[in-house]
Every structure is written in structure tokens, then in C-alpha cells.
Amino acid sequence: MKLGVLFSGGKDSVFATYRAMQKNQVACLITLISQNPDSYMFHTPNIQRTSLQAEAIGLPLLSWPTLGEKEKELEDLAAAIADARDEYGIQGVVSGAIESVYQAVRTQRICKALDLWCFNPLWQINQVDYLRLLLSEGFQVIITGVFAYPFDASWLGQELTLECICRLEELWKRYKVSPSGEGGELETMVLDGPIFQKRLEILRSSRSYCNFSGRLFIEEMRLVDK
Amino acid sequence: MILLVDLCIEKDSLSKYEFVHPIADTLERSGFSVEIWHYSELARLMPEKFDKIILCGTALKDNYYAEHINSFFWIKCCSTPVLGICAGMQVIGSVFGGRIVSQQAIGLEAIEIIRASALLGEPRTIEGYHLHNFGVTLPDDFLLLAGCDEHAEAFKHKILPIYGIIFHPEVRNRWILEHFANL
Numbered sequence: 001m002k003l004g005v006l007f008s009g010g011k012d013s014v015f016a017t018y019r020a021m022q023k024n025q026v027a028c029l030i031t032l033i034s035q036n037p038d039s040y041m042f043h044t045p046n047i048q049r050t051s052l053q054a055e056a057i058g059l060p061l062l063s064w065p066t067l068g069e070k071e072k073e074l075e076d077l078a079a080a081i082a083d084a085r086d087e088y089g090i091q092g093v094v095s096g097a098i099e100s101v102y103q104a105v106r107t108q109r110i111c112k113a114l115d116l117w118c119f120n121p122l123w124q125i126n127q128v129d130y131l132r133l134l135l136s137e138g139f140q141v142i143i144t145g146v147f148a149y150p151f152d153a154s155w156l157g158q159e160l161t162l163e164c165i166c167r168l169e170e171l172w173k174r175y176k177v178s179p180s181g182e183g184g185e186l187e188t189m190v191l192d193g194p195i196f197q198k199r200l201e202i203l204r205s206s207r208s209y210c211n212f213s214g215r216l217f218i219e220e221m222r223l224v225d226k
Numbered sequence: 227m228i229l230l231v232d233l234c235i236e237k238d239s240l241s242k243y244e245f246v247h248p249i250a251d252t253l254e255r256s257g258f259s260v261e262i263w264h265y266s267e268l269a270r271l272m273p274e275k276f277d278k279i280i281l282c283g284t285a286l287k288d289n290y291y292a293e294h295i296n297s298f299f300w301i302k303c304c305s306t307p308v309l310g311i312c313a314g315m316q317v318i319g320s321v322f323g324g325r326i327v328s329q330q331a332i333g334l335e336a337i338e339i340i341r342a343s344a345l346l347g348e349p350r351t352i353e354g355y356h357l358h359n360f361g362v363t364l365p366d367d368f369l370l371l372a373g374c375d376e377h378a379e380a381f382k383h384k385i386l387p388i389y390g391i392i393f394h395p396e397v398r399n400r401w402i403l404e405h406f407a408n409l
Contacts, residue, residue, distance in 0.1 A: 023240040092287075094240070101355060101397065105333040108286060108357065112332065117287045119240045124248035124396050126255075 001117065002027040004081065004090040006107070007061070009050040011134055011141045011160070012096030012122055012180070014190040017057070018137070019121040020094045021195055027088040028060045030080050036068025046144055046189055046218045049200075053190065056198045056223055062087065078110045085114060092117030098125055099182045127180040128172070131165045138194050142202075144216045145187030146209075148177055153209040156216040160188070189218070198223040228253055228407060229276035230262045233284050233291040233313045237264035245283045248396035249311070249403060258407045265297050273300060278307050278407060281314025283394055286332070286357055288313075295320050307387035309345070309406045312358050315390030319362030319381070329361030329377060337379045337393060339372045345389050345405050346371055346380060354379070354393035361392055 005017045007029035020026050031050045054061035064080035066073045084090050093111050097104040097120045104120055111118035122130065134141060141160040146152075150171065158164060168179040177185050192199035204220040230249055234241040242262075250260045263271060265281075273279055281298075284291065291313050298317050301308055310318040316326050337354045339346050364370055364378050373379030373392075380391040387409060395402035 019243060020240060023238070101334060108332050112286060112359075115287075117285060119244065119285065121240055121243040123244040124251070125243075126251060 001025065001092055002088065002090050003092045003094050003117075003119070004028045004030045004062070004084040004088060005094040006096070007031050007050055007054070008047065008096075009053045009189050010096070011139065011188045011190055012098060014053070014096075014139065014193060014195075015130075015134060016094050016096035016121050017059075018193065018195050020119065024092075026059055026094075027090050028062050028084055029054050029057075030062045030064070030084050030093075032064050032066050032073070032077055032080060034066050034068035034073065036073075046216075049189065049218055049221065052200060052221060052223060056196045056200055058197045060088070074106055074110065077106075078113065081110060081116070082114055085116065090116065092119060094119045094121065096120075096122055098122045098127065098130070098180060099178070127178060127182065128165065128169050130180060131160065131168065132162070134160065135162065135165070138192075139190055140192035140199070141188050141190050142216075143186055144189045144218070145214065146185070147187075147213050148183075148185035149212045150175060151185070151212055151214075153207060153214055156207050156209065156214050157205065192226070196226070199226055200224070227276050228258055228260045228278045228280060229271075229273055230260050231268065231279065231281045231314070232262055232264045233282055233317065234264075235284070235288045235290045237266060241285045241288060245285070249280060249282055252396060252400045252403045253407055256404050256407060265291065265294065268297060268300070274304055274306050276306060278309070278409070279304070280403075280406070281308065281310040281317055283312035283314065283357070286359055289360065291317060292320070292326055292360070301388065304388070305386070307406065307409050308389070310390040312392055312394060315381070315392050316360055316362045318388060318390045319365055319368075319378075322365035322367055322383070324363045324365040324368075326360050326362050328359065330359050331356035331392075334398075335393075337372050339380070341369060341371050343371050343382055343389075344409055345382070345402060347405075352399065354395070354399055355397035356393050358392060362390070
């Protein structure tokens with residue numbers, strides 16, 4: 001079955017791509033470029049960098065603009081998926097949703113309206129186990145956004161390591177912060193992994209941080225042979 | 227040992243992560259051992275040798291199990307407790323003479339529990355996650371536990387320990403799986 005993956009370049013959509021590639025043919029990645037940094041549906045930090053990630057993985061990328069207005073952005077998502085169906089012949093859509101019923105329901109409804117299969121291969125996965133799985137499977141993940149107490153600026157740009165996962169697990173127990181950032185507390189970017197034919201290297205970046213909310217802006221990056 | 231029956235379109239499909247693994251994870255974290263088999267392999271098994279059996283759900287577009295109801299007639303003579311989830315409930319209902327009917331629901335909806343049972347507890351209203359294009363009519367030998375005649379949310383065989391729920395307990399209602407495992 002030919003599939004399109006809803007792709008933000010963060011760990012969840014990359015790992016969903018990985019699982020989909022193990023079971024089916026991924027025909028394209030689909031990225032919604034949202035102009036709303038607080039979008040309910042779409043990952044926004046460094047979203048323009050998905051083109052380089054797609055190149056590193058070796059899959060075509062379908063980019064689709066959206067203003068990111070609540071509910072209207074769903075029409076844009078449906079239009080992007082319909083375009084992927086027409087251009088790449090996809091028969092199903094894959095998402096990296098873990099806990100968000102809001103996201104999962106909306107994706108399911110769009111797929112149903114377009115008569116497409118819908119797959120959520122990370123659905124309800126234990127989040128701490130999942131973070132460890134990312135490492136054991138060889139993914140290199142960095143944190144590109146923090147949006148909740150008690151994350152300070154030192155988290156920005158930090159690579160996901162076993163130590164980092166232990167700290168996230170502690171924050172989960174103490175503050176109920178979702179360890180994988182499913183509640184929007186964290187955003188990530190994947191630089192390398194088993195499906196990457198080349199790895200990504202950040203050459204220049206900057207940070208903004210204020211009051212437990214911050215972003216790492218990747219200004220220049222390149223592909224490097226593995 | 228609890229047998230989880232994968233009803234997805236084929237063995238080891240991408241949907242298995244979504245509809246079987248969360249059930250297995252819930253039960254294992256509660257201290258139960260599970261074994262997963264695809265429904266196409268059941269002829270090689272004796273399902274009755276397990277302590278409990280759960281028939282898992284499938285993707286919204288995956289209704290292939292309905293073309294293979296013959297694979298499930300062993301349930302009629304099964305004394306082992308069986309729980310059917312979504313597609314699994316449709317299979318149980320169909321085996322016992324109910325009809326699989328068009329009935330769509332996606333998302334969280336209120337579920338009215340109308341009859342006390344060991345599986346769902348006392349009558350009250352809960353919220354459950356639905357993901358189905360089809361439901362099943364109530365077979366003659368079954369009692370309605372939740373929902374209404376036109377939209378059965380949960381049922382139980384009048385005598386045998388066989389249950390069905392149309393919603394997905396792995397989302398926000400994992401206690402139902404623990405109740406079943408502890409029956």
C-alpha cells in the first residue's frame with residue numbers, strides 16, 4: 001500500500017515514517033507550513049527544514065501552506081492530502097499522533113472523507129519507553145522548542161540522551177509534563193536515524209527564550225555523508 | 227495467559243501498533259502475560275487453553291474480518307471469557323446471529339451504562355473513544371450493558387462470559403481491560 005506521512009520533522013513523525021517504511025511503501029511526506037506559531041495541529045519551529053530532512057531520507061516532500069487558523073487549517077490539511085493522493089497515488093495516511101484525540105480524530109475524519117486508510121503507529125505508546133526506543137533504534141533528536149514550566153533555556157538544542165530521558169521522566173512525575181511533549185510542551189527535530197541516507201548538520205542557529213517558552217531557530221544546516 | 231487476537235487485514239500490519247500493542251501494553255503493565263496471534267492463525271491454536279481472550283479492533287477502513295466470520299465460530303463453544311473490542315464486538319455479535327450494520331462514530335462520545343456488570347461496573351455515564359463505520363445488532367442470547375437497541379455500546383452473553391464493547395478502552399478507559407483480565 002502506498003502511504004503519505006504527515007511530516008513535521010520532529011521525532012514522532014520521523015518515527016512514524018520509520019515504522020511505515022518497515023511495513024508499506026511510503027510514497028511521499030506531507031508537510032503543512034503553518035504561519036501560526038501556536039497552531040493546534042501543526043508543528044512549527046523550523047518547519048521549512050523538512051525539505052532537507054526529506055532529501056536526507058530520500059523521499060519526495062509535498063509542502064502545503066496554511067494560515068494555521070483553528071479548524072480552517074483542517075481544510076488545508078485535507079487539500080494537502082487530496083493533492084498527495086492525486087500526485088503520488090497514496091492509499092493511506094500515517095500520523096505520529098500518540099495521545100492527542102484532537103489530532104487523531106481530525107485526521108481520521110479527513111481520511112474517511114477522502115476514502116483513505118489512516119494509520120497511527122505510535123498511538124497510545126508508553127512515552128518514556130518510546131523515547132528510549134528512539135535512542136536504541138539510532139535516531140539523533142534535538143529539542144528545538146520548549147513551551148511549559150519548568151523548561152529553561154538550557155533545554156534548547158539539547159540532544160535526546162538517556163540522561164535527558166531520565167530528567168524528562170522526573171519532570172513528568174513531578175509536574176505532569178508529558179515526557180514526549182505530546183501536550184505541546186516540547187518540539188523536536190531529527191538529525192539522523194536508520195532511514196536517513198545522509199545526516200543533517202547544524203551550521204548556525206539562534207535562540208529566543210522568555211518565561212518558560214523558547215525556540216531554537218536553525219538558520220543554516222547541511223547534509224553530510226554517513 | 228491472555229490471548230490477544232489481531233483482527234487487522236494481515237499479520238503484522240502497520241495497524242497492529244495502533245489496535246493491538248496498546249492492549250498488550252496495558253495488560254502487561256498490570257501484571258498479566260499476553261500472547262498475540264493473527265485471526266488467520268487461529269486454526270493452529272486452541273484458544274480455549276488461554277485464561278482470557280480479547281478480539282482487538284481494526285482501522286476504520288479495515289472490515290476484512292467481516293468476510294471471515296467462519297474463522298470465529300469456535301467462540302460459540304468457548305467457556306473461556308472473551309472480550310470483543312469494536313471489530314471484535316461485531317465478530318462476536320455476528321457469530322451469535324446479530325447483523326453487522328452501518329453505524330459510524332469517530333471520537334469521544336458519552337456512553338450510558340444501563341446495566342451493572344463485572345466488566346463495566348454500575349450504571350452511569352462515561353466517555354469513550356469511538357472509531358468505527360459499523361456496529362452490530364444485539365443477538366438474542368445477549369443482554370445490553372450500554373447504549374441502546376439501535377446503537378449497542380456494550381453487551382454480554384446471558385450465560386457465557388462473553389462481552390463486546392464498540393468503543394476503544396485503550397483510550398482513556400484502560401480500567402475496562404483490567405476488569406476483564408481480573409474476571
